[in-house]
Amino acid sequence: MRSGEESNGNSNLERRARELLEASAAGLDGRVRSRLTRARHAALAVQRHARARRAWLSWAPVGALAAAVLGALVYVRHGRMLLPGHTPPASGADDLELLADVDALPLAEDAGDYDFYEWAASAAGETEAVGS
């Protein structure tokens, strides 16, 4: 840096410029001052919301742990149900599926048809036994 290429800020020009600019900043009109105040408050409100969100998220690991424990319990119970020899109990979902099956034979109200179905079922069982 060449000598002289520095200023100590105390020349008449620098002092006078500083005085004028500071006076102009102090003398801002009401509209501008009001806008600046609102801008400051809006920025600080953003920070407050971000802080609140961070506080809420700090509990996320606890929630994740609870969900993991619950998921493990469900998995273990479901796994037990799939062990050999374990017959899952009939659920209402099976009945609903049967009722919703459009290809299923219509339920007959005539008692005579029930006798026919019973005979057909027993005949089918005998046929399988012969074939196996």
Added chain:
Amino acid sequence: MDAFATLRCGGTGSVTDTTAGRADLAEDNARALEAFLASVERKAFRIAQIALRDADDALDAVQDAMLQLVRRYAARPQPEWKPLFYRILENRVRDQHRRRGVRNRIFAWLPGRDGDADEVADPIAEAGDPAPGPEARLEAGEALAALERALRRLPERQRQAFLLRNFEGLDVAGTATAMGCSEGSVKTHYFRAVHALRGELGEFET
């Protein structure tokens, strides 16, 4: 469950005490941030207004700078806030200039618009400062207007260096951070700015 019990008790310390302590720190930080923004907003507005020649654009730039500082740098040490704030402000001013350039090119064909903002009336500059006596106010108002015209004629980097060092009071290191350049460059820009202003305004005797 043991895991939940451990979390409740927070290990060796108290979760409640730690949480309350963090909340106090955050509250202190928020108060310090508010005090800082209140201390810089007027000068920041004037610096932006001198660069942009428009009060509304300057207000937008200052508001954006406040938001960005709070969002990105509120957790930084407080001595860093001012240089960072002015760095953001300078970027916003540059963005406004670019947007204005595009706008002027698009609307230059409209009758009565020549895109030259040099002669736009500046109510803030013409308002003068609250000095006693109408003659003193008029003289100060004229002096301020002359200073602003001279500042606007400076190259951007010289104007930045002069306003940040002389008006805002940033030291050389802080100005270098705000301008994104070396401390040597700051000194050079500032020296040249003073030299150019002296050539245009004289010594600006009171």
